[in-house]
Amino acid sequence: MKNMKTILVLHTGGTIAMSEGKDGAIIPGKQNPLNSFNNPFTGKIRLDIRNPFNLPSPHMRPTEMLALRNKIMQAESEGIDGVVITHGTDTLKETAFFLDLTLPAEIPVVVTGAMRSANEIGSDGLHNFQTAIQTAASDEAHDKGVLVVMNDEIHTARYVTKTHTTNVATFRTPSFGPVGSVSKERVTFFSKLIRQTYVPLDHVVDNVYLLKAFAGMGPELFETLALQKTNGLVIEALGAGNLPPATLPGLQKLLDQHIPVVIVSRCFNGTAESVYDYEGGGIRLEKMGAIFCHGLNGQKARIKLLVGLSAQMSAKELASFVNDAVS
Numbered sequence: 001m002k003n004m005k006t007i008l009v010l011h012t013g014g015t016i017a018m019s020e021g022k023d024g025a026i027i028p029g030k031q032n033p034l035n036s037f038n039n040p041f042t043g044k045i046r047l048d049i050r051n052p053f054n055l056p057s058p059h060m061r062p063t064e065m066l067a068l069r070n071k072i073m074q075a076e077s078e079g080i081d082g083v084v085i086t087h088g089t090d091t092l093k094e095t096a097f098f099l100d101l102t103l104p105a106e107i108p109v110v111v112t113g114a115m116r117s118a119n120e121i122g123s124d125g126l127h128n129f130q131t132a133i134q135t136a137a138s139d140e141a142h143d144k145g146v147l148v149v150m151n152d153e154i155h156t157a158r159y160v161t162k163t164h165t166t167n168v169a170t171f172r173t174p175s176f177g178p179v180g181s182v183s184k185e186r187v188t189f190f191s192k193l194i195r196q197t198y199v200p201l202d203h204v205v206d207n208v209y210l211l212k213a214f215a216g217m218g219p220e221l222f223e224t225l226a227l228q229k230t231n232g233l234v235i236e237a238l239g240a241g242n243l244p245p246a247t248l249p250g251l252q253k254l255l256d257q258h259i260p261v262v263i264v265s266r267c268f269n270g271t272a273e274s275v276y277d278y279e280g281g282g283i284r285l286e287k288m289g290a291i292f293c294h295g296l297n298g299q300k301a302r303i304k305l306l307v308g309l310s311a312q313m314s315a316k317e318l319a320s321f322v323n324d325a326v327s
């Protein structure tokens with residue numbers, strides 16, 4: 001380990017930056033409680049703390065994600081050793097995955113948050129912040145893509161998801177589990193990670209939508225989107241990636257306009273695959289021109305589609321980017 005490391009800290013808001021008021025409601029304050037964090041690593045880790053936003057994470061948009069990405073690019077060119085982003089947990093995984101896809105960074109980039117605000121009993125914010133700093137300053141975290149550190153576990157931005165509305169152990173990686181852990185003494189990785197390719201971007205497109213399929217779904221929502229300025233659509237399809245037959249005329253209208261339609265599964269575990277050859281089955285959807293996205297959930301697939309579209313990929317490039325499980 002280098003003698004003294006400098007970690008850029010970007011506070012963006014969320015429960016980790018909020019407190020409980022007298023009536024029990026959780027509210028953002030004028031002062032970020034994280035600003036009173038007493039750096040326990042003084043002498044080893046210098047913190048360069050900035051507050052680019054103070055937003056509850058449902059207010060976070062791809063434009064803010066792009067602004068974070070640009071700040072990190074700038075800081076990396078200035079020789080920063082690692083980055084910690086504090087963020088609301090509701091959309092944390094989307095920001096983390098956006099950064100994972102769009103940063104060439106070899107330096108560690110770690111995203112964290114909290115489930116309990118600063119003055120609630122059992123508040124997890126300072127602890128998660130501290131372990132995120134530890135991870136971002138560790139040599140082992142280099143070149144692993146963007147990581148999410150919560151509740152002493154390290155997860156990849158690509159596969160982590162929020163699984164519980166309130167529990168502090170909410171961030172999980174379905175099917176695979178965490179890739180590492182953080183304790184007082186050390187940061188341990190127990191998986192080797194594949195370095196993903198990154199996509200350079202200078203703007204982000206909007207009107208990329210996400211729909212969840214359900215039993216008895218008809219064409220209406222697809223037809224509505226076909227009448228809008230839709231740039232792309234992700235569908236959380238049924239099971240391995242199948243749709244009710246009544247949706248197909250609506251789907252066809254989107255595909256006729258060359259609007260990319262991506263299929264993932266609404267299942268919590270597993271991956272979408274085109275294995276069924278009946279009306280609405282995955283094989284038929286793929287034949288119609290829908291793109292299967294393997295291993296990502298709906299929100300992540302939407303971020304991937306949005307990144308590919310923003311990078312102005314051709315239809316062919318976009319299909320292989322979205323379809324390729326490791327790009």
Ligand SMILES: NC(=O)C[C@H](N)C(=O)O
Binds near residue numbers: 013057113114115
């Ligand atoms: N735990 C949290 O941070 C949830 C909060 N609503 C947010 O995402 O901003």
